Amino acid sequence: MLDESILISNTLNGDIQSFALLVQAYQGQLYNFIYKMTKSKEDTEDILQDVFVKVYNNLYKYNNNYRFSTWIYSITLNTIKSSIKKRNTRASSYYLDDLIEEIPSLENNPELLIEVKEHYREIIEVIDSLKEKQKTAFILRYIKDFSYKEIGKIMGISQDAAKMKVHRAKSSLAQKIADMGRKGDL
Amino acid sequence: MDYMTNYDLDCLSNEESEKINKHISTCKNCRNYLGALMISKNYITKEPEMDKYFYMKVINAVDADRYKKSKLTFKVLSLLERLKPALKASFGTLAIFVSVTLLITSGIFDNLGNLIIKDNNNISYTNELTNLTFLQTEGQNIVTENGEIFNIRGVTLTNNFWGNWVNEESEKLQSEGMDPIIRPSVQDAWVLTEDDFERIKNLGCNTVLYDINYQLFAEDNPNREENLKKLKEHIMRFSSMDIYTAIMLMAPPGLDSANDIYEKHKHGSDRIKSVFEDDTYYKQWVDMWKYLSNELKDFKGVAGYGVINQPRAPSEIEGGIEVFRERLNNVCKEIRKIDKKHIIFVPEYNSREANPGESYWNEKTSNYTIDSGEQGIIWERDFVKINSSNIVYLFHFFEPYNFVNNGVGDFDAASMESQVEDRFEWAKNIGKAPLLTEYGISRVNSVDKRVEWLETAHNIFDKYGISASYFQYKNAVSSFVDVKTGFNALYGEYVSWENEIRLNPFYFTSEYVATSAEENHFAEALEEYYIKDNYFKRISILDNQPILETLQNFWK
Numbered sequence: 001m002l003d004e005s006i007l008i009s010n011t012l013n014g015d016i017q018s019f020a021l022l023v024q025a026y027q028g029q030l031y032n033f034i035y036k037m038t039k040s041k042e043d044t045e046d047i048l049q050d051v052f053v054k055v056y057n058n059l060y061k062y063n064n065n066y067r068f069s070t071w072i073y074s075i076t077l078n079t080i081k082s083s084i085k086k087r088n089t090r091a092s093s094y095y096l097d098d099l100i101e102e103i104p105s106l107e108n109n110p111e112l113l114i115e116v117k118e119h120y121r122e123i124i125e126v127i128d129s130l131k132e133k134q135k136t137a138f139i140l141r142y143i144k145d146f147s148y149k150e151i152g153k154i155m156g157i158s159q160d161a162a163k164m165k166v167h168r169a170k171s172s173l174a175q176k177i178a179d180m181g182r183k184g185d186l
Numbered sequence: 187m188d189y190m191t192n193y194d195l196d197c198l199s200n201e202e203s204e205k206i207n208k209h210i211s212t213c214k215n216c217r218n219y220l221g222a223l224m225i226s227k228n229y230i231t232k233e234p235e236m237d238k239y240f241y242m243k244v245i246n247a248v249d250a251d252r253y254k255k256s257k258l259t260f261k262v263l264s265l266l267e268r269l270k271p272a273l274k275a276s277f278g279t280l281a282i283f284v285s286v287t288l289l290i291t292s293g294i295f296d297n298l299g300n301l302i303i304k305d306n307n308n309i310s311y312t313n314e315l316t317n318l319t320f321l322q323t324e325g326q327n328i329v330t331e332n333g334e335i336f337n338i339r340g341v342t343l344t345n346n347f348w349g350n351w352v353n354e355e356s357e358k359l360q361s362e363g364m365d366p367i368i369r370p371s372v373q374d375a376w377v378l379t380e381d382d383f384e385r386i387k388n389l390g391c392n393t394v395l396y397d398i399n400y401q402l403f404a405e406d407n408p409n410r411e412e413n414l415k416k417l418k419e420h421i422m423r424f425s426s427m428d429i430y431t432a433i434m435l436m437a438p439p440g441l442d443s444a445n446d447i448y449e450k451h452k453h454g455s456d457r458i459k460s461v462f463e464d465d466t467y468y469k470q471w472v473d474m475w476k477y478l479s480n481e482l483k484d485f486k487g488v489a490g491y492g493v494i495n496q497p498r499a500p501s502e503i504e505g506g507i508e509v510f511r512e513r514l515n516n517v518c519k520e521i522r523k524i525d526k527k528h529i530i531f532v533p534e535y536n537s538r539e540a541n542p543g544e545s546y547w548n549e550k551t552s553n554y555t556i557d558s559g560e561q562g563i564i565w566e567r568d569f570v571k572i573n574s575s576n577i578v579y580l581f582h583f584f585e586p587y588n589f590v591n592n593g594v595g596d597f598d599a600a601s602m603e604s605q606v607e608d609r610f611e612w613a614k615n616i617g618k619a620p621l622l623t624e625y626g627i628s629r630v631n632s633v634d635k636r637v638e639w640l641e642t643a644h645n646i647f648d649k650y651g652i653s654a655s656y657f658q659y660k661n662a663v664s665s666f667v668d669v670k671t672g673f674n675a676l677y678g679e680y681v682s683w684e685n686e687i688r689l690n691p692f693y694f695t696s697e698y699v700a701t702s703a704e705e706n707h708f709a710e711a712l713e714e715y716y717i718k719d720n721y722f723k724r725i726s727i728l729d730n731q732p733i734l735e736t737l738q739n740f741w742k
Contacts, residue, residue, distance in 0.1 A: 012264070014254030016245060020315050023241040031240075032233040045240070052244040057252070060260040061267045123225045142230040173226065174219045181218055 004068045011059055019059075023052050026069075029144065030076055036139055037080050039128065051079045066153070069144060074154045077136065126176045130169050133157075137165035237380070242315070242422055250313040316425035318486045320527045323576050325618045326610075328529065328653060338489065338622055338653030339741040340393035340432070341386070341676070344661065345377045346370065347399040347436040348444040363452075365445035369401040369437050372409045373416065376662075376681050381725070383423055385677070386659065389734070390741045393430040393489050395624065395655045396420065399437035403474050414481055425487025432531065432655075433478065434492035440467035443496045451550055454501065454539060454561025462510050463500045475521050483525040490529030492580060493517050501539035501561045510535060511570040518574040526575075531622055533580040534569045534609075569609070571616045578653070579613055583625040583643065590639070592671070593630035599642045603649075610650045623647065626657035626674040633729055637736050644740040656737055660725065665694070665703035669711040669728075676734055679725045680716055687712070689722055 004025070010018035030051060035044045054075050062071050127135060133155065140151045152162040210217045237243075253260055319331035327335045349369040356366035386394065402413045421431045436442065441449060441460040449457045461471040475493065482488050494517075499510040518530050539561040540546040546562035548555040555562060569579050585602055588594040606623075613619045625643055627636045647654045656676075663669060663678035665686045683689075686699045694700035694709075703709040715726040727734065 012253050012260060013257060014251070016248075016250040016313065017315050019248075020241050020245050023244050027240050027244075028233045028236065031236045032231075035234055036230060041234075045236075048240070049244055049247060053247055056244075056248045060253075060264040063268055120225055120229070123222050124229055126222075127226060127229070138226075139230050142227045170223070173222055174215075177218045177222045178215050181215055 005064060008059060008062065008064070008068065011056075019056060022055075026072060027052075030072070033073070033076060033139065033143055034080055036143075037136070038084065043083065047076075047079055047083045050083070051076045054079065067150065070146070070150045070153050073140065073144070073146075074156075077154055122180065123173075126173055127169075130172055134165050134169040134172065137162055138169035141166050239380075239383070239423060239426075242419070242426060245313045245315060246419070246422065248313070314422055314425050314485060314487055316422075316487055317428050318425050318430060320486055321430065321489055321529055322527070323529060323578060323620050326613060326620050327651060328578060328620050335651070336392075337647075337651060338393045338430070338432070338655060339391055340395055340430075340653075340655035341389060341391045341737070342395040342397065342434075342624060342655050342658040343378065343386075344397045344436070344658045346374055346662065347397045349399070350374070363448060365448045367444065369399045371401050371404075371407050372413060373402065374681075376679065378420060382660070383427075386424075386429070387427045389659075390738050391429065391656075392741070393432060393655065394424060394659070395432045395434050395492070397434050397436040397495075399442075400435065400439045400470065400474055401437070403478060404439075404470065405473060405477070414478075418481070418485075421482070421485055421487050425485070429487075430489035431487055432489040432492060433482065434495065434531070435471075435474075436495045438467070438494050439470040439474075440464055441498065446498070450563050454559070457561070460498055460500065461494070462497065462513050463504045468513060472517050472520050475517055476524060479521045479525040479528070483527065488528055490531055490576075490578065491521060492531040492533070493521075494533060496536040496582065497533060498563070499535040499538035502541045504539075506541075507535075507538070507568075507570065514570060515572055515574070518572050518577065522574050529576045529578050530572075530574065531578050531580045532569075532572050533582075534567045536567050536582065537563050537565050540564050569612060578620045578622050579609070580622045580624070581609055583623045584627070589631070590627050591630070593628065593635075597639055597642065599646075602642060603646050606646050606650055606652065610652070620653065621650075622653040622655070624655050624657050628671055628674045629669070629728070629730075630671045633732050637732050640733065640736045640740075644736070648740075654740075663708065663711065665699045665706065665708045667708070668706040670707045676727060676730050676737075677725050678711070678715070678728055680712075681724075683722070683724075689717075690720065692717060 004022065007018040007022045007025075011022065027048065031044055031048055034047050034051075035041065038044060038047065051072075055072055058075075062068065127138065130138065136155060137151055140146050140154060146154070148163040148166070149159045151166070152159045155162060155165075157165075210220060321328050321330060321336060323329070324333070328338065330336050347369070349367045351366060352368045355368060360366040396417075398417070401407060403410055407413070417433075424431045437444060438461050440463075441458045445458060459467060461467045471494070475491065479491065482491075493514070497510070497514075499507050505512075514532060518532065521528075521530055540557035540563070542557055542559050544557050544562075544564065545554050546557055546564045547553075548562060567581070569581075583606070584590040585605055586595065586597055589597050609621055613621050627639050629636075631639070644654075646652075658675045660677035660679050661675035662681045664680065664682055669678070685695065686703075687694055694703060700709070703712065711728065715728045716723050
C-alpha cells in the first residue's frame, strides 16, 4: 500500500511521479463519487480533472493533521457544486441503463433478472430523488466508510447535522420502500 | 420502519444484531428496507469503468515543475497555512511579524518573483512519467544517458499513414491515373485504441516506430495543433510504459512510397516531384520537421526522428545524388539547430532515376531499356553520409524480395548476412555509426517459413548489434484487401464491417463484397479468425502466434 503522506511530501519536493500515483489511487473512487452525484459521464471526467488540478495547485495548503481523503473529497464536493451551477449539468440518458447493466446476469432465470433490474432501478431513483444534502451525506457514508465527523468536515456542517442527514436519507428510503410494498411492487 | 432506521446498522452490538434478526423474521417492511439498503450500498460502492490512464491527462494539465521551481516558497506558504488558525485567533500583530520575518529570512520575495517570471515565460514542460533517458549514438551503438547499449527492438505502427478512399475525390484521382487514396489530415481513431496500448505494452518491445504523414502537421492544416496534442499523448503513454517512440515520416509532401506505385511508370516530366526535386515540397518538408522537433525536443520518450521513408534520388539533370545528399544534410542541420539531443534516422535511397544512356528495368515492357530522358527507375540502394551528430542510418530489409513479398523461391542465410554486413562496414568506415533496420515477411509464406526467416534475420541483427523494428504491428483487413499477400502485420483489424458484413446471422452486404472477400481470401479469414461461437472479434492475431513468440524471443 502506498503511503499517502510520502507521496504528498515527494510531490511538494517536485516529484511529479508521486502525484501521478496519488491521482491513480483516487481517480476511480472520485470518478464514482462524481458520477453518482452528477449522473453525467460527460461531465464527470471534466470535473475530475478540475479536482486534481486544484488538489495539485493547493497541495501545499493541505494540513496533514487531517486525513487526506477528507480534504480531497471536500475539494471534490465543492467542485461538483460550482460545476453544476456553471454547466447546467444534465444526466446522461444512459446513466441508469449503464448502472443496471452491471448487475450480475441470471442466465437461467431471465424473468427474475428483469424483476431484479427493475427493483434496482427503483432504488437508484429513490437515492437520486433525495434532497441534495441528504444524498451527499448518504453516498459519503457508504462510498468510503467516512465517519459522521468526516462527512461533516467534507460538507462543512457539524457532526450531528451529518448524522441527521444520513438518518433522514435512510428514513426516506424506508418510506419509499414501504410505499412500494403497499402498491404491491415488492 | 423507524425501528430499523434508528439503528446504525454498520456498528451493531451482538445483542442488537440478534434483536434485529428476530424482528425482520416477522416484519416484511423491514426486510424490504434491509434489502434496499444493501442494494444502495452495492450501487454506491460499485465503481463504473473509466479510462485507467486518466491520470496522464491530469499530469498533462498541471505545471509539473510548480513545486520543483520554488520548493522553499511553498514550504513557507505551507507553514503559514498551518499557522493561520492560531494567527487569526489572537495574534493579529504577531501574524504580520511572523510572516514578514519568514518572508525575509527565506528570501521568498526572490522566489515568488522567479515563480511569476517563469510562469509568464510559458516554458514548455513535457510532464512525462518515465524512466527513459535520451538516447544517443556512441560509435556503432545507440546508448542511454547512462552509457548502456540500447538496441532498438521494436514494432512499427503504420497508423494508416497512406489514408483512405474518399468518395468523388478518390474516383476523380483514379480516373486521372493518380493514387486515389487521400492522406489523412486527422488520424482515424481506430489506428491506436486503448486495447492497442495494452497489447503493445504486453508485447515486450522497447520501441515503437510511429509512422506519420506530412499532411497531419502541414502548416495550413487547421487540425495541426490537435494532431500534435494526440501525438504527444501517445508518446507519453508509451514513455509511461518505458517504451520509446521514434517518429517516422512515411509520406512526405510530394512523391511518397504509396503514390509512387502510380507514378513510377510515368515519364519523369509527368511524375509527382519529390522533396529532392521540388523547392516547395522541400521547404514544406523542412518546415514540418522544424515544427515537430521544436515541439518534441524535450521528450525523453522520443527515440528520434525518421526524416523520410524510402526516398528516391533524382536524375543528374535534377541534381542527382548530390542534391539528395545536400537536402538530407540540410534537413538534419535544421533539426539539429532546434533539437540537439534526439537521434535522427536517415535512410538509404532505395531507387534512383536513370540518366540518359543508362540501362534500367522497364516494368511496363518487362525488358531492359536504355533511358532516353524518361527517367526510368533503377532499383539500387545506397547511403549518403550526414555531417551531423547523433545520426543512425536506416535500411529496409525485406530480402530476398521475391521470397519475402511473394513467397517465390527461398532465402539463403549467408546472402542475407552479407547484405547486412556491407551496410555495417559502410557505417563503420564513415566514422562509425549505428544502424536501424525495418523488416518483416508477408503472410504469403507459411508460418514455419516465416518463423525460420525471422530467426535467421534476428541472429544476424544480434550478431552485428543492429537495431530492428518489425513491420508491422497491425493493419486494416477488409473484404477488399488480400489477406494472404496484402500485409505482414501481427494483428489484422477489421475496420469497416458495417458496410461489408452483417452479423446474427452473418452475411455479406452485397454480391460484390462477397466476391471480393472470396478472391482476397478474406471470407476464410473471417470465418477462421474473426467469428468464433457467433462472437465477432474486431482484431485478430490470425495465425501469427508463432511469429509473435519469435519476436518476443528476440525482444527479450
